[in-house]
Amino acid sequence: MPRPIRAVVDPAAISANIIKIKQLLKGVAVMPVVKANAYGHGLGRVFPGFQNADALAILEIEGAAMLRASGWTKPIVLLEGCFDDADLNRAIELQCDWVVHNIDQLHDLEKLASKPLGYKPRIYLKLNTGMNRLGFQPTDGAAAIAWLDQFATRNAWSSPVLMTHFANADEAEPRDRRPLAEAQHQQLTQLKPAHWQSSLANSAGILNFPELAGDIVRPGIAIYGASPGPHTAASYGLKPAMTLSSEIIAIQSVKKGERVGYGSRWQATEDGRIGVVACGYADGYPRHAPDGTPVWIEGRIASVAGRVSMDMMTIDLSNIPEAKVGSTVELWGDNVPVDLVADHCGTIGYELLCAIAPRVPFHTVVQP
Numbered sequence: 001m002p003r004p005i006r007a008v009v010d011p012a013a014i015s016a017n018i019i020k021i022k023q024l025l026k027g028v029a030v031m032p033v034v035k036a037n038a039y040g041h042g043l044g045r046v047f048p049g050f051q052n053a054d055a056l057a058i059l060e061i062e063g064a065a066m067l068r069a070s071g072w073t074k075p076i077v078l079l080e081g082c083f084d085d086a087d088l089n090r091a092i093e094l095q096c097d098w099v100v101h102n103i104d105q106l107h108d109l110e111k112l113a114s115k116p117l118g119y120k121p122r123i124y125l126k127l128n129t130g131m132n133r134l135g136f137q138p139t140d141g142a143a144a145i146a147w148l149d150q151f152a153t154r155n156a157w158s159s160p161v162l163m164t165h166f167a168n169a170d171e172a173e174p175r176d177r178r179p180l181a182e183a184q185h186q187q188l189t190q191l192k193p194a195h196w197q198s199s200l201a202n203s204a205g206i207l208n209f210p211e212l213a214g215d216i217v218r219p220g221i222a223i224y225g226a227s228p229g230p231h232t233a234a235s236y237g238l239k240p241a242m243t244l245s246s247e248i249i250a251i252q253s254v255k256k257g258e259r260v261g262y263g264s265r266w267q268a269t270e271d272g273r274i275g276v277v278a279c280g281y282a283d284g285y286p287r288h289a290p291d292g293t294p295v296w297i298e299g300r301i302a303s304v305a306g307r308v309s310m311d312m313m314t315i316d317l318s319n320i321p322e323a324k325v326g327s328t329v330e331l332w333g334d335n336v337p338v339d340l341v342a343d344h345c346g347t348i349g350y351e352l353l354c355a356i357a358p359r360v361p362f363h364t365v366v367q368p
């Protein structure tokens, strides 16, 4: 038997999460974000889960090529735009739409004027409404919008989309997040020509301010069944698309006062049992997981006990007498939300999902 660690991904969970978002925001186009190899799930693996989406958003041109090769005929939007001429040509070959977030990218469009492209590209013009990452300042927005509107009309391209990104939609305290999101929404609405569509919301925007989401939404993490915060994914009705699990490969009896693992970080307060799990930081499990980080075994929560090492981690089995060598240990999934593990580790579920190491075998749940 190979080493027992595995990541199992379920395209049906993705499909259900898309339907959930469609129910929440009736009449809005849902454009899941599949960058970073579908948030670490494997784009090819989970692709069948995206059939109900209206468009897909990605950064990596190779991913766009893979989507087209898999038969995706609906729009693909490149979220950071095109990086150079070769990239632009490839985007057109693949019939992509793309974001324009600065003046150089805008003027690059001129190279395509009156060329026969075989389709009508839709440009997503990005406004910087306070995130201060990508986009036109609102003060420069009106001129860019006017230029693009004329360009699109003159070349018979699709009507553009005015886009921005919420900075604080995931903050725990509604008092802090709502005014900024409303201000961002208002800046966009003031500039948007009536015949353009709008796109504002990532997962946090969708779940926390559905009324400010605009015409096309860009859910990433929610589609994979994790939460952007502040509430749990389950409370939003989302189902995890990935389960990371392994097995107990050894059990040690420890006496009160004995210590476990590198640096002897964990110390037994009673006589008890330690389970050794075949999963370590070289599999993508965070090394900085503190004692108390939850795992699921034999229908119950157990806790990390001692420092995570490269290939193994140790858990406290003192209250789980049924646990034995070969017991399955869920590191995250349906029973232990990845967000909860991330909370313990001072990060977010996104980072954990994206960081599964190449040596972990993936399996896909096949639909009956």
Ligand SMILES: *Cc1c(COP(=O)(O)O)cnc(C)c1O
Binding pocket: 033, 035, 079, 165, 201, 202, 203, 204, 218, 219, 220, 221, 222, 228
């Ligand atoms: C990654 C990304 C998203 C998705 O964000 P989530 O928080 O995962 O929903 C949306 N919009 C843009 C521009 C992105 O880069």
